[in-house]
Amino acid sequence: MSHPKSVSKHLKSLNVSGYGGFIPFSSDPELGRGVYEVRLDDCALSVFEKGVVVKFEEKSVGVLYSDILNITSHLSAAVFSQASATQDVNISIPLEIHLSEGVLVFEVQLLIYSRVLIILNDMWRSLKE
Template identity: 90%
Template sequence: MSHPKSVSKHLKSLNVSGYGGFIPFSSDPELGQGVYEVYLDGCALNIFEKGVVIKFEGKSVGILYSDILNITSHLSAAVFSQASATQNVNISIPLEIHLSEGVVVFEVQLLIYSRVLIILNDMRQSLKK
């Protein structure tokens, strides 16, 4: 299974930090081989070769990277200022995945936000090549 080098680097970083784990022997007919599961607040993000599955409250939403129109980040200087002012990095920020039929929004912890965003964007871009 192949994915961009930057994705491997960020997945290893998440794994070492305890924010998820590699998916052993998992595949989906539409999404391909399972790669990694990221533990989020109240849900999990399963990363596959061709898409992601967001699991929350006993439900799952599968999304192909090719169906993603845009990924909107809400990470800003204000978020870092708030975390610094309150001395609390245990905050979560919304991440939006825009599809033609709607928007999927889930919360990602500040400490892993940029890594999750990079992984999603890089996996999406790698399929366009």
């Protein structure tokens, strides 16, 4: 499987930090081989070669990278200021995946937000090229 080096680096970092694990022997006819699953507060994000699946309690949503129009981050200096002021890094921030038919929104913990964002953006961009 090929994906950008930065993705491998961030997946290994998430794994060492205990935020998920590599997916053994998983594949989907449309999304390709499973790579990694990140456990989030209210859902799980599964990264595949050609897309992602967000598994909520009652519903799973699969998205091909080629169908993504934009990925919007809500990470800001204000979020870091709030975390610093309250001395609480156990906060979650919305991450949006924009598609032609709507927006998929899920919450990602502050401590892993940038790594998840980089992984999604790099996988999306690598398949657009």
